[in-house]
Amino acid sequence: MSILTIFRRELKSYFAQPTAYAIIVIFVLLSLGFTFTFGDFMNVGDASLQFSFFFWHPWLYMLLAPAIAMKLWSDEQRNGTIELLGTFPVSTWAAIAGKFLAAAAVSLVALVLTFPIVITVNYLGEPDNGAIIAGYIGSFLVCCTFIAITMLVSACTRDQVVCLIVSVAICTLMVLCGYDPVTRELAKATSLGTVEAIVAFSVWDHFSSLNRGLLRLQDAVWFAGFISICLVGTSTILSAKRA
DSSP states (O other): OOHHHHHHHHHHHHHTSHHHHHHHHHHHHHHHHHHHTTTOHHHHTOTTOTTTTGGGHHHHHHHHHHHHHTHHHHHHHHHTHHHHHHHSSOOHHHHHHHHHHHHHHHHHHHHHTTHHHHHHHHHHSOOOHHHHHHHHHHHHHHHHHHHHHHHHHHTTOSOHHHHHHHHHHHHHHHHHTTSHHHHHHHHHHSOHHHHHHHHHTOSHHHHHHHHTTOOOHHHHHHHHHHHHHHHHHHHHHHHHHHO
């Protein structure tokens, strides 16, 4: 059983239930809704979509990404199918990669369906589409990071609700600890070194660079490294449970 087989199985299971459709619709409606309300898109004239559109994505993902991925291993453990999976000729890594890619595909569908905002901004002005593409890449990487975190938590528990709560808490911390108003308050209470260490844990700095149209190697390394650590941790936990 290959990665592609696992991917197809998981993707089919997502769209066999209303969960994926609900998450996609919620993300599209909220992201576009915030753009024209709180983002004040029409009055601000944010051609890069940096503040009116992409700014809201980490806040949405810290709730919706765990909702996408919370079932990946919790369901397998609760239903006892994780033991059955262990009897198939499939490696732990293939199962992890297939499930991760399926969850990422659902989030990618949601992200692609926000294309009307790109058409709108190109109709109204002459934006830097390169910066917009970079913003989309950053948005997708943030979601993949939160999915990887949720997969790790999901491997630790068979309870989806527990997985959701813990994952949302971790993802929220990763957004807040790099958010400027929060870091300013932290700087008043702690040393600069402590604040820098906390900010290094956050997705915000790396996402903000991409959101500004800056494609930096250090950001790609950070996202790839963090996702890899979470997936390795998931593999370690599952291997111990299957042993």
